[in-house]
Amino acid sequence: MSTRCKKCILPDTFPGVKLDRKGICNYCNTNAYACNWNSRTGNMSSGFSNPEEARNDFFALIERLRKREDSYNCILELSGGKDSVYMLHQLVEMRLRPLAVTIDNGFINQAALENSKYAAKKLGVDHIIVSPAVAEDIIEKSLKNLPRGVFTRFFICTNCICLTWSVLIKEAINRGIPAVFIALTPIERFMGYYEVPEELITGKGFMPDTPSNNSIFDRAEESYFFNPKNFPGAEFPRVIFPYHITGYPGSPEKVKKEVLKLELTPSGKVRTETTNCPLTKFMPYIDIFKDSYYTWEDRWSEKVRRKETSKLKALTAMATVRALIRLRLLWRKEKKYCMKKLNLSSEELKRLRG
């Protein structure tokens, strides 16, 4: 039986969560989700002692980028969702010359692809779509080799993000582009950080996570990930999350409205639901049976902390998802699609649920 944090309703069974004697979780206590400029989590540190320093650094960087003569002075990861589309608009407003890069991990859907093409064209930005040949294999192998006690999202999504960021950083190195921007939003957990620390980019790189040093990936697959050792003497770009600085423009609803007002999507509507990766709706089909919590509990908790929703509404919404998933009534299309794509049999799914 789990106990939930009195402030944000995160259950103590959720990975990384500990409640103190007053029943408040470590995330509420350390404010780990907010911009915590001094903090270190594993390898990640912001490198700035306060938000003001980071802000000054950001605008000085923009100024330096603007002065460059090259055709592109930054890369933006354009996923086709509202946040990256809106950020592309912001970069153009800042008079930068971004190259928009969309990464197709094999699970990207038509709506996201169309959105990204449309927005880039409308804003007059050059746009490339990169489809790493190994992406689907990486995701399949990560899922099928999920280590015991490891949360689905923190293994599958982590490896996919490592691959995505590897593609971006290699594009930047090969094209001599000094900055990579990623539109992470405040609700995403990495949001505490203004940028990927240099020590990570020049040190470990973005090699995939594997169970206890026993790699599940072959050499060819690993070669797609960014390892700084393979780029001796290269100038590494900075990888920055600008929403830390420019400010996420309000709630997701507000961003949607802005994107609509600017007419940056083809159909005149933002199909947020359909631009999300279908794996986000498939992973609950493992987590809810395996550990009984919903995959995205921490996102709901962050909404509660930000007072974007009430505890009751969040608890009701998550209970509804859990019940519907157990009855196999929710996101069936995504489940079927992902299982087929991942060559996952019903027996294997059962095994993953432990």
Ligand SMILES: [Zn+2]
């Ligand atoms: Zn809490």
